[in-house]
Amino acid sequence: MAFEMILTETHGRTALIRLNRPQALNALCDGLMAEMAEALAGFDRDDNIAAIVITGSEKAFAAGADIKEMKDRTFPGVLAEDFIGKWEAVTTIRKPVIAAVSGFALGGGCELAMMCDMIIASDTAKFGQPEINLGIIPGAGGTQRLTRAVGKSKAMDLVLTGRMMDAQEAERAGLVARIVPAADLLAEALKVAEKIGQLSGPSVATAKQAVNVAFETTLREGVRFERGVFYALFATEDQKEGMGAFAEKRKPAFRNR
Numbered sequence: 001m002a003f004e005m006i007l008t009e010t011h012g013r014t015a016l017i018r019l020n021r022p023q024a025l026n027a028l029c030d031g032l033m034a035e036m037a038e039a040l041a042g043f044d045r046d047d048n049i050a051a052i053v054i055t056g057s058e059k060a061f062a063a064g065a066d067i068k069e070m071k072d073r074t075f076p077g078v079l080a081e082d083f084i085g086k087w088e089a090v091t092t093i094r095k096p097v098i099a100a101v102s103g104f105a106l107g108g109g110c111e112l113a114m115m116c117d118m119i120i121a122s123d124t125a126k127f128g129q130p131e132i133n134l135g136i137i138p139g140a141g142g143t144q145r146l147t148r149a150v151g152k153s154k155a156m157d158l159v160l161t162g163r164m165m166d167a168q169e170a171e172r173a174g175l176v177a178r179i180v181p182a183a184d185l186l187a188e189a190l191k192v193a194e195k196i197g198q199l200s201g202p203s204v205a206t207a208k209q210a211v212n213v214a215f216e217t218t219l220r221e222g223v224r225f226e227r228g229v230f231y232a233l234f235a236t237e238d239q240k241e242g243m244g245a246f247a248e249k250r251k252p253a254f255r256n257r
């Protein structure tokens, strides 16, 4: 499938998706979101791919949903179509998805980054939920994921005022995993993805699932879930290989089973 609004490439076992609407600061229109969902699903099925990086341009990861496309939508229309429901595709991917963010990550752009498993930001990144300036509120998880990431007070500050925060503030607040110079952003994100790709696929997928459960359940239930999947990993060859390699003082050769 040829894409128009995203570019895809592979680097070893890492798939890279670049948002590609520079003229609109990568505003997330329906077409782009559909292409991304299709690309993500394809990479998730591909045994040669272990992790996925999503990035934008130096100026903008994404400046939000496409306001020009969205402005004439109606209440019955968005309801019938479940306009934003399709965006959730990003959260159904089993492999790790890393957002490499440079420049603006606003509105739906910030929400897209937060749907990924971790955010690596350049020192020029700016995050915000400015929907309040448009007479709406965040609609792709912004009020929920941002609040879980940075806490109620800062989430209120950002969502109610629509102000942007820079990469340093975002890292201090816990939204961003690490900050790197803009010129090194992609290399760093690919390096992290490659490192994950060398590990055991079943344990990586299980670890991702377990951390995500923490967002959706009580501590007691989450710990119970973790214990169950932890025990299950002792049924894998990779557990024998990983621990055997440690005992034999050699590098493990994981076979993803």
Ligand SMILES: CC(C)(O)CC(=O)SCCNC(=O)CCNC(=O)[C@H](O)C(C)(C)COP(=O)(O)OP(=O)(O)OC[C@H]1O[C@@H](n2cnc3c(N)ncnc32)[C@H](O)[C@@H]1OP(=O)(O)O
Residues within 6 Å of the ligand: 023, 024, 025, 027, 028, 063, 064, 065, 066, 067, 068, 069, 084, 104, 106, 107, 108, 109, 111, 130, 131, 134, 137, 138, 139, 140, 142
């Ligand atoms: C997903 C939901 C439900 O949560 C909803 C949303 O995401 S609503 C959208 C939230 N995002 C915003 O409100 C940000 C809108 N953009 C801006 O405020 C500014 O563009 C900026 C601060 C990011 C950058 O400003 P500047 O450097 O001055 O560039 P511009 O000239 O404004 O933009 C260049 C070009 O891109 C178009 N653009 C930018 N953002 C969007 C957008 N979200 N949708 C559609 N188009 C966008 C902008 O109109 C310019 O295009 P031209 O007018 O030159 O054709």
